[in-house]
Amino acid sequence: MKRFVIAAALVAVGVTTAFAGPIEDRQALMKAMAKNTKEAAGYAKGDTPFDAAKVKALLQVYVDDAAKLPTLFPDDSKTGGTDPTTASPKIWEDMAGFKSHAAKLSADATAAMGATDQASFAKAFGTLASNCNSCHGAYRIKKD
Numbered sequence: 001m002k003r004f005v006i007a008a009a010l011v012a013v014g015v016t017t018a019f020a021g022p023i024e025d026r027q028a029l030m031k032a033m034a035k036n037t038k039e040a041a042g043y044a045k046g047d048t049p050f051d052a053a054k055v056k057a058l059l060q061v062y063v064d065d066a067a068k069l070p071t072l073f074p075d076d077s078k079t080g081g082t083d084p085t086t087a088s089p090k091i092w093e094d095m096a097g098f099k100s101h102a103a104k105l106s107a108d109a110t111a112a113m114g115a116t117d118q119a120s121f122a123k124a125f126g127t128l129a130s131n132c133n134s135c136h137g138a139y140r141i142k143k144d
């Protein structure tokens with residue numbers, strides 16, 4: 001019986017995820033990227049001892065998410081969702097610019113994978129983080 005309850009719960013979670021819309025999907029992606037950024041910032045600041053393998057794994061998340069990001073903003077996802085979207089209408093007005101930001105995020109993350117120590121990673125991560133800030137400045141509505 002216990003196994004059945006666990007299996008049913010897993011199926012329910014899978015079904016809920018399968019029916020999530022692009023707004024919920026992109027919000028989940030952004031929340032995961034924020035968590036990733038916090039962890040990467042620890043390496044960049046030197047709060048966490050530099051580990052090249054772990055840093056590369058964190059950077060790969062940016063590369064993967066940057067590829068997904070533009071697909072999560074279809075025309076029919078400007079409003080709605082279970083949590084109000086902070087996506088600016090500028091995304092749909094300037095999709096080419098938005099895609100360019102996503103491509104730059106991927107390129108910055110790929111370049112940062114060449115870091116061999118904390119100092120070189122800190123510099124590369126600064127470039128990556130400034131790209132995040134630039135995109136949020138252009139394509140995100142600030143919450144009150």
